[in-house]
Structures are given as C-alpha cells and as structure tokens.
Amino acid sequence: MYGFEMGPIRPPSEANSILLRVTRNCPWNKCEFCGVYKGEKFSLRSVDEVKGDIDAMKAAGITSSSAFLQDANSIIMKPDQLAEILSYFRETFPEVRRVTTYARADTLSRITPENMKMLKEAGLDRVHSGYETGSDVILKMIKKGTTRDQQVRGGLKVKEAGMELSMYFMPGVGGRELSEENSRETAGVISEVDPDFVRLRTFVAKPGTPMGDRVEDGSFLPCTDEEKVTEIRRMLEQVEGCSGTVVSDHIVNLLEEVRGNLRTQKSEMIQKIREFEEMEPFEKKRFQAARRMGFVRRLSDMDRLPADLSEQISGIVHRFKTPQQWEEFLNYFLERYI
Ligand code: SF4
Numbered sequence: 001m002y003g004f005e006m007g008p009i010r011p012p013s014e015a016n017s018i019l020l021r022v023t024r025n026c027p028w029n030k031c032e033f034c035g036v037y038k039g040e041k042f043s044l045r046s047v048d049e050v051k052g053d054i055d056a057m058k059a060a061g062i063t064s065s066s067a068f069l070q071d072a073n074s075i076i077m078k079p080d081q082l083a084e085i086l087s088y089f090r091e092t093f094p095e096v097r098r099v100t101t102y103a104r105a106d107t108l109s110r111i112t113p114e115n116m117k118m119l120k121e122a123g124l125d126r127v128h129s130g131y132e133t134g135s136d137v138i139l140k141m142i143k144k145g146t147t148r149d150q151q152v153r154g155g156l157k158v159k160e161a162g163m164e165l166s167m168y169f170m171p172g173v174g175g176r177e178l179s180e181e182n183s184r185e186t187a188g189v190i191s192e193v194d195p196d197f198v199r200l201r202t203f204v205a206k207p208g209t210p211m212g213d214r215v216e217d218g219s220f221l222p223c224t225d226e227e228k229v230t231e232i233r234r235m236l237e238q239v240e241g242c243s244g245t246v247v248s249d250h251i252v253n254l255l256e257e258v259r260g261n262l263r264t265q266k267s268e269m270i271q272k273i274r275e276f277e278e279m280e281p282f283e284k285k286r287f288q289a290a291r292r293m294g295f296v297r298r299l300s301d302m303d304r305l306p307a308d309l310s311e312q313i314s315g316i317v318h319r320f321k322t323p324q325q326w327e328e329f330l331n332y333f334l335e336r337y338i
Helices: 049-057 079-092 105-110 113-122 136-141 146-158 181-191 210-217 225-237 266-277 281-292 299-304 307-319 325-338
Strands: 018-021 066-070 098-102 125-133 164-169 196-198 243-249
Touching: 018 049, 049 079, 079 098, 079 113, 105 125, 113 146, 113 281, 125 146, 136 181, 164 281, 181 225, 181 243, 181 299, 210 307, 225 266, 225 281, 243 307, 266 299, 281 299, 281 307
Parallel strands: 018 066, 066 098, 098 125, 125 164, 164 196, 196 243
Antiparallel strands: none
C-alpha cells in the first residue's frame, strides 16, 4: 500500500498535476461565500511527513509535468521548510516543469522579498490567489480577511520574485448594490499588479454558507446572471496598461469565449460581451438555459443545436413568467457547479 494525503480541491488548470499536500485545510476559513473547509481545522504538516508522501508517490509510479501544493494557503509554512520540501520534490520528480500553489494575499504581503525569491529558486513557479474583488468594502463584507493594499503589495512581490501570478476575480460577489464598485476597484487592482492570469469565477451564493443565508433572508440582493457578465465588461473597459491573460476556465462563467490577452484582445472580449448583451431577450434566455443546462459552451454553439433540442429549450424559456423564477431556474443549475 502506498499512503499519501490529498486535499479536497485544486484549480481546474491543475487537473493533471501531482497534488502534494503541504498543509491541511484553510488557516483563515472565514470567507462568507466559501464552504470548502468549513468544520475542518487547519494544520501544518512536518517536512518529514511531506517528504514521506513524496517518496510514496514516487514509489506508486505517479508522474506528471506539473504539480500543485495543497491546501488553501501553502506559503503560510515557514519559508525554509517549504523551500526544503520544494527542493526535495524537484529532485524526486525531475520531469515536473511547473509547481504552483494557492496563497492568500495577506500572507503574500507579509513574506519578505528574499523569502519569496528563495521559494522561486527552490522550485515554486506560480501562485494562484483568490483576490475575488479589488474593493475594500466588498472584501470586508465577504470577510475575506485581506485588503486591496495587501493584494497589490503581495501580487507585485510574486512577480518581482520571477513567479507567475494567477488572480481570481468573482463577478457578482458584491451583489447589485456594489456591482459597479466591484468592476471599478477590481480593474484598479488588475491595472496596478498586471497579473499573468486573471481567472474569472462568477459568484454563485452557495446554500449553507453565510452568503447563501443572506440571499435567503433578503439582506443580500444578488446580481442576475446577465448583470454579472456586464460586470466583467465594465472591469475590462477600465483595466489599463496590462499584458496578462483573462482565463475563463470554470463552467460557472456564462460566456466561456470571454478570454484572451489584455493587451491585444481586450476589445474582442468586450465585443463578445456586447454581442450577448445586445441579443434579443428571448434568444438571450435560450442561450442562458442551454448553457446552464450544459448543452452549449459558446454563443456560436446555439446554431448547431439539433432542432428538437432547440425547440425544447424554447419551451423551457416560455415556462418562466417572472424574473425571479428565471434566476431561480438558472441558479438551480449553477449551484451544482460550485
Ligand atoms: S476562499 Fe480560500 S481563504 Fe477563503 S475560506 Fe475558502 S479556502 Fe479559505
């Protein structure tokens, strides 16, 4: 028997990566939209224990060209210990070309530039960080435990160390009331940091989380599916001087085709969103239904739907008489993806 631990999640881009668990769960565990580690206690793992897992993975014949360090905030480990693990992992798996991890912005802002460089030299190539929004008001509301200033300082430090920064933006996380604030402030942070990747994670209130409860009791007014897309457009329109890439790699995003380089493809991305926004309302809903039910990925896929399925989708759209019923229908599917 080969024994090694594995945490519950990794970014979609790490689907084929070796998953190496260096800490357990989340040291913060208070974000009001997140239910991943609720009820689980954070703990550090010892260097020897993690090295034991590396040996066990090697003995089991596991291999890949990439690896991801779990769980939610690996760089909270003592830098010299994490560097020792990284070096040992790199020696054991020389075929691995890229090692990445999750890191919280507050931890990134505290680590010294020297320690960040040490981690890069030991083999850490990319940091994924859930910024969610650049707005201090929204960060406070969702209890993210980070600030815009920490996001900027932490992000720049990652880049200065020669690592790639992958930041996550959550359209809709401020609700209707703070929708413009979310676009504007997030665009500001992106413009200041110019992350290598801006990954879109459309907000969906997960039942059972504090945000889910607030939607239930009416104290948080969520954006509609369409308003969240408009938030992405406004963010793109306000981003300046960036050369990173927008990535849409999660099924919660309505328009998968909104992806591309911020320097060379920004206007194309904005145009794709406008194309959706300017669709005739019934056609727009047909696309939303087909996308949320998993029949299409892009607007252009609608032309390729079989006639009988296309007719069924029209019938479904006709069934919902009020905007509230419509959003509930869409959310029924979205909640299955989070
Ligand atoms: S979103 Fe990330 S930092 Fe926040 S509680 Fe969940 S795992 Fe922890």
